[in-house]
Amino acid sequence: MIFTRVVAFDLVSVGHLATVNGLKHLTAVNYGEGKMVLKSISVGQGAFVGANAVLEPGCSVAAAAHVEALSMVPAGSKVSSRVSGVPAQVVNCDAGVANPRSIPLDADVRQFCRNAALMASTYWLMVVPQALMPFIIIMIFQLEAKLEYPEDSEKELERFDSLPEGVLRFLxxxxxxxxxxxxxxxxxxxxxxxxxxxxxxxxxxxxxxxxxxxxxxxxxxxxxxxxxxxxxxxxxxxxxxxxxxxxxxxxxxxxxxxxxxxx
Structure with missing residues (x-):
């Protein structure tokens, strides 16, 4: 689930059932210090990146890791637990080790993909009437033209290149x-x-x-x-x-x- 624009998408990797919330950009390009630097970004399976967080090019978020909102993960860092802050630091530690989120099983991923595909097909079916609306309007105009002109006047129908008189009067x-x-x-x-x-x-x-x-x-x-x-x-x-x-x-x-x- 990616809710942001992706820049240099061929250098960005996001795992199954991971969530990347509203970052300004999920970009693998850095223009700092007068140079353009390209480095990959990796978000593991089941990981979570909060709203308005920053993932600098060259960082990685391990599977089931959690980056809290408004946090910044510096370049070269590897997040393997729950982190927060600028720069991101490990939080909620038990005996010095942060508890990660649960890693989704392969069966969960397949089930989610099937259900998501069914939902997506339902949404697309709802868009079909809107896509057909221009054709429906043309059919209405042609029907009104047939009602206005006599049935034996085929030449008038063949020269149908403007709106019907009723529509022109309605303008x-x-x-x-x-x-x-x-x-x-x-x-x-x-x-x-x-x-x-x-x-x-x-x-x-x-x-x-x-x-x-x-x-x-x-x-x-x-x-x-x-x-x-x-x-x-x-x-x-x-x-x-x-x-x-x-x-x-x-x-x-x-x-x-x-x-x-x-x-």
């Missing part, structure tokens, strides 16, 4: 209808977000779910829809009210900014 009203539909779609999206957050089962943290499990997908769906709605509303004064409708709770005299997220 002056198009901006108004577009604005109305935009507001309607936005309202429906906000309402659907509220229903998803309210009707789906709640999750009480701390908790742990497989990404391919039903419960994990429901949690992901709620967070994704709430995040999209928050991005649409930006810093509007309706944001706190909308988040309360979704089920979030805010204390007295609290402030809500664009960077805040609730689900």
């Amino acid at each position: 002056p009203q198009l901006p108004l209808w577009s604005f109305a539909f935009t507001v309607l779609i936005l309202a429906l999206q906000l309402l659907l977000t509220v229903l998803i957050c309210r009707l789906l089962p709640r999750v009480k943290p701390p908790c742990s779910y497989l990404l391919t499990s039903i419960r994990g997908q429901m949690v992901s769906l709620k967070m994704r829809w709430a995040n999209q709605a928050s991005n649409l509303l930006r810093d509007a004064s309706i944001v706190p009210v909308f988040m309360r409708m979704c089920g979030a709770r805010f204390g007295a005299r609290s402030c809500h900014s664009r960077r805040s997220r609730a689900a």
Whole structure:
């Protein structure tokens, strides 16, 4: 699971069921000291790299190791346990040895790949109607042209190279209808977000779910829809009210900014 841009991907290795969160770049290129240095980066199987961490070119994260958020792993370092800080240092040690995360078994990897492939195919099937929309619009225009012209006037249909008369008459009203539909779609999206957050089962943290499990997908769906709605509303004064409708709770005299997220 890689949630960042990869630069010099042929020098970057990420193992099965490893997670690399929102780094600025996962890059194997360094331009320090007036030189371009290329060194490989390795993230082992089942490893975890937290948000906004830095992996310098030439470092490696062993299997099941854990790099906490906002940490920096210098070039040439090898992380084999749980590390944190700038530069990264071993934390949570028992008798001087940090407890690593569990290494996933080969059977777990194969099962995850099968479930992930099934989920990906489902998402692609949902994209098919959107991809077919231009063809559907063309079919509607051709159908309207056939209704406007007589059936025996084949020459008129053969010279169909512009919009039907009904569509041309509708063009002056198009901006108004577009604005109305935009507001309607936005309202429906906000309402659907509220229903998803309210009707789906709640999750009480701390908790742990497989990404391919039903419960994990429901949690992901709620967070994704709430995040999209928050991005649409930006810093509007309706944001706190909308988040309360979704089920979030805010204390007295609290402030809500664009960077805040609730689900």
